[in-house]
Amino acid sequence: MIEAQSGGRGDTPLVFVHGGSASWRMGKDFLDALPGRVRWWAVDLPGHGASPWTPGRYDLRGVGAALAEWAAGHLDRPAWWYGHSYGGQAALAAAGVRPDAFAGLVIGDAPLAPARMYRLLDRMSGTLRRWQGWCGRPEEELVRLLGAEDAGGGRTRAEVLGAAHPYLVGQAAALHRHDPAFxxxxxxxxxxxxxxLGHAGEWIAGVPGPVLLLRADPAVMSLSSAEDEALVRSAARHPAVTTVSGVGHGLHQFAPAEVAATISALIP
Known part of the structure; x- marks a missing residue:
């Protein structure tokens, strides 16, 4: 089962799917920046936020099927989808099950090849293990712990972002309610x-509308690659690739208005 929030009063439906170890709240500023013509839904993926924990069901195909089931019960027409990172991969998997639920898809800085994901997980394993040990702790404590993480250059995240930055507050809220089994x-x-993800090309090809790969700036930190760009351009019926200059992997967490404007420009 998937829980979701909704807002907006427009006639154009959009579904926001957060990244791994996050929740819908990480997209709040982005959702607030969407134009009035949009009616949005923001889901919590299984094991995240308000959605139930489902150990053993966190593979992309299973999560995509859960998203497709949610869409069948809540959407009365094809929607635009924006999925970030793991959420972009999950939304793409949902398109493989129910392409008719998609008017278009924006993949937010998500790797689209299994081998690349395995390499990234090796690099990120220390952070992920640390976060796993923090799951369930009080949010105020988590804000401090996350703020104390190394941001490079001998500075902490709190020193770079500010102690109450929306990223730190949102990530703390997510880890407070997160399933460590994920x-x-x-x-x-x-x-x-x-x-x-070996089926990513097939899933992309099945999306009836535009597929946009929204990349973070490689000079800051991007998890998408030139190979991902090539896959989207070759497989999608209506492909597009855009890089958000000066913004790292977090995209809507650090440039919500810019990401909202980029996605809004894609929607007729």
Whole structure:
């Protein structure tokens, strides 16, 4: 089962799917920046936010099927979808099940090949293990812990962003309600979780409308690659690739208005 929030009073439906170890709240500023013609839904993926924990069901195909089931019960017409990172991969998997639920898809800085995901998980394993140990702690404590993480250059995240930055507050709220088994699955069952990305080209080809790969700036930090760009351009019926200059992987968490404007320009 998937829980979702909704807002906006327009006639154009849009579904926001957060990234791994996050929640719909990480997109609040982005959602607030959408134009009035948009009616939005923001889901919590299984094991995240208000959605139930489902250990053993965190593979992309299973999560995509859960998203497709949610869409069948809540959308009365094809919607635009914006999925960030793991959420972009999950939304793409949902398109593989129910392409008729998609007017278009924006993939936010998500790797689209299993091998690349496995390499990234190796690099991120220390952070993920630390976050796994923090799951369930009080939000105020988590804000401090996240703020104390190394941001590079000898500075902490709190020093770079500010102690009450929306990213720190949102990530703290997410980890407070997060299933640690999700992180365990990423680290010890990565092939089961991400192996289905081998079908990414098929899923992209099935989306009836535009598919935009929204990349973060490689000079800051981007998880998408030139190979991901090539896949979107070759597989999508209506492909597009845009890089958000000066913004890292977090995209809507650090440039919500710019990301909202980019996506709004894609929607007729």
């Amino acid at each position: 992180i365990e699955a990423l680290l010890t069952e990565s092939q089961q979780v991400y192996g289905h």
